[in-house]
Amino acid sequence: MSETFRLSDYQILIGKEDVIERHLHGILSDAPESSENQDKTKKALEEVLKEMRVRFGTILKTDNVSFLIGAGASLTTGGVSLANIPKPLERMLLDKAKEEQQGDAVPAWITLFYSIASMLSQSEFSFESRYEQFQSKEEDAISAIGLNLEDFLSQLHTWFAGMLEATETLKLTGASELVISKNDLADLIKEIIGSLTVLLNLPKSGLDDPLQSHRKFIKKVLTRPLNLRRVSLFTLNYDTLIEQAGDAEGSVLVDGFVGTLRRVFRPESYDIDFYFPAQTTEGRVHRFDRALHLYKLHGSITWHSCKPDSENPFGLYATLYNQDCQSDDVLIYPSPMKYGQALGMPYSELFRRLGNAIVQPQSALFVIGYGFGDDHVNALIRQALAIPSFTLVVV
Numbered sequence: 269m270s271e272t273f274r275l276s277d278y279q280i281l282i283g284k285e286d287v288i289e290r291h292l293h294g295i296l297s298d299a300p301e302s303s304e305n306q307d308k309t310k311k312a313l314e315e316v317l318k319e320m321r322v323r324f325g326t327i328l329k330t331d332n333v334s335f336l337i338g339a340g341a342s343l344t345t346g347g348v349s350l351a352n353i354p355k356p357l358e359r360m361l362l363d364k365a366k367e368e369q370q371g372d373a374v375p376a377w378i379t380l381f382y383s384i385a386s387m388l389s390q391s392e393f394s395f396e397s398r399y400e401q402f403q404s405k406e407e408d409a410i411s412a413i414g415l416n417l418e419d420f421l422s423q424l425h426t427w428f429a430g431m432l433e434a435t436e437t438l439k440l441t442g443a444s445e446l447v448i449s450k451n452d453l454a455d456l457i458k459e460i461i462g463s464l465t466v467l468l469n470l471p472k473s474g475l476d477d478p479l480q481s482h483r484k485f486i487k488k489v490l491t492r493p494l495n496l497r498r499v500s501l502f503t504l505n506y507d508t509l510i511e512q513a514g515d516a517e518g519s520v521l522v523d524g525f526v527g528t529l530r531r532v533f534r535p536e537s538y539d540i541d542f543y544f545p546a547q548t549t550e551g552r553v554h555r556f557d558r559a560l561h562l563y564k565l566h567g568s569i570t571w572h573s574c575k576p577d578s579e580n581p582f583g584l585y586a587t588l589y590n591q592d593c594q595s596d597d598v599l600i601y602p603s604p605m606k607y608g609q610a611l612g613m614p615y616s617e618l619f620r621r622l623g624n625a626i627v628q629p630q631s632a633l634f635v636i637g638y639g640f641g642d643d644h645v646n647a648l649i650r651q652a653l654a655i656p657s658f659t660l661v662v663v
Contacts, residue, residue, distance in 0.1 A: 278313060280320055291316045327659055328489075331496055332631040334622075335489070336645070337503040337510070340637025344481065345509060346472030351641065352412035353385070353420065359407070360463040362399050377455035383446055385413050388420070416641070418566070421460060421600075428453050465569045465598050470507040482513035490519060490558055498522075498541070500561045500625050502618075504642065506569050506600045510562060519558040524614070525586045533584035535617045538563075563618045565645070571599040582613050619644055626652040632659040 280287040292312050327333075339349050348354040365378035374395050382393040393413060401410050427438065431450045438446045471478030489499050501521075503510060514521045524538055525531040542556035564571070568586070574597065576583035584599065626633050626648065633652065640646055652658045 275309060275313070278317075280316070287320070288313065288316055324661070327632050327634075327661060328492060329496065330630055330632040330659065332625065332628040333492065333496075334500040334502060334625045334631070334633050336622075336633060336635045336638055337501065337505060338636065338638030339505055340639070341482075342470060342505055342507055342509055342637070345470045345475060345478040345507075347470055347505070347507060347509075348467065350417040351639065352414055353417055354467065355407050355410060355412050357417070357460070357463050357467055358398065358413065359402050360467065361459060362395070362402055364459060364463070365395060366399065375455075376449065376452040377459055380448065380452045380456050381460075384424070385415060385420075387440055387444070387446055388423070389413060389415055417460075417464075421457070424453060424457050424460075428457065461598050461600060464506070464600065468505075468507045468569050470509055471512075479509065479513050479516060482509050483516050486510070486513045486517045486519060486560070489560065490517070494555045494557055498559060498561050500563065500621070502563045502565055502622050502625075504566050504638065504645070505564075506567060508568065508570060514560065514562075517558070519560060520556070521560055521562045523562040523564070523586075524618075527585075531586040532580040533582045533586075533614055535614065538621065563621055565615070565618050565622065565642075567598075567600040567615075569598060569600065572597045573599050584614055619648070623648045623651065626658065627655060629655075630657050631655070632661065635660065635662045637663070 275288075275292075278288055292309060339347060343349070348356060361378060361381065365375050368375045378395050382395055382398065385391075386393045391414075427436075427448065428450065431448070431453070434451070435447060435449050438448055440446075489501075492499060501510060511521060511523070520542065522538060522540060524533055524535055526534045526537050538561060542559050544554040544556060570586050570588065572585055572587060574580065574583050574585060622645070625631070631652065633649070638645075649660065653660065
């Protein structure tokens with residue numbers, strides 16, 4: 269622990285009770301700023317943290333352990349939050365539109381982007397004003413468009429799927445009408461997904477050991493006793509940081525895809541396990557200790573859609589994380605996903621696996637970097653919380 273520390277940086281809640289405050293209450297109520305009490309506070313805090321590490325270690329040895337990983341876990345590697353339209357993504361769209369601009373005529377897709385953003389956010393945005401802001405100001409000084417990017421993309425796909433004519437007139441409650449061309453909408457979706465795929469090709473260059481935290485996490489998870497069930501890693505992120513960390517640690521990630529030259533989605537592969545062969549024909553087999561199950565609930569920048577056939581019944585294949593592919597077939601949460609709507613494959617299968625994993629007896633779910641913004645996930649967690657033996661740990 270650093271010599272100079274702020275107690276406010278440490279908080280551990282069990283239910284609504286602050287464990288640190290409970291243990292340190294006597295010290296803090298008696299001249300907390302004095303040098304003597306500062307030393308007492310540090311020692312007491314160290315004891316509390318030591319106790320909680322033991323407690324978390326015990327939870328890690330629960331029979332069924334799962335992790336739910338959100339965007340916050342990727343921020344240190346150059347990742348972005350999708351709670352708003354990411355400013356780096358908007359900058360990429362602006363630069364691409366500027367390249368395509370002919371005279372005063374800007375591409376129709378960027379005009380459509382700002383028209384839809386203005387309608388949904390009930391604020392005024394335009395290509396000209398936003399481009400001027402991004403050219404004249406530091407990025408931190410620019411206000412982001414306050415729309416969740418995944419919700420925004422989902423809305424675009426919903427409209428595209430519902431368009432019967434080449435041009436449709438859209439009317440939202442309380443908003444003016446907007447004429448949308450199906451081709452322009454398709455171009456906009458393609459540009460957003462293409463830019464997002466580039467943006468989330470993490471880690472960004474120039475970072476010092478960017479996979480350190482993810483590798484440490486994988487290594488820790490693999491220390492579970494072999495008589496317990498495999499750990500399940502559920503992530504809402506599109507990036508491949510977990511896969512890269514798993515490769516670096518020499519682990520096998522069962523991610524639902526099978527194949528060597530062309531990896532296709534086969535959900536039954538999640539039921540496969542790995543064992544070392546016995547020394548004799550009747551000897552005891554030993555379980556392979558470096559395997560984890562990975563479920564990418566929102567898709568991945570390495571997932572691509574194609575026409576289903578007998579060899580690929582779900583029309584889904586995976587590529588290497590840095591392999592060049594067409595951006596318009598990248599599968600990242602592209603279908604209508606509002607809570608209450610039916611989930612299509614592969615999402616329905618992945619969410620079913622999440623729900624089944626956390627409702628098992630003696631289950632624990634560690635939540636890391638997730639802001640509880642997905643209604644489907646939240647409903648499954650609420651369902652699990654009704655089970656007395658379920659443990660939820662939010663980091």
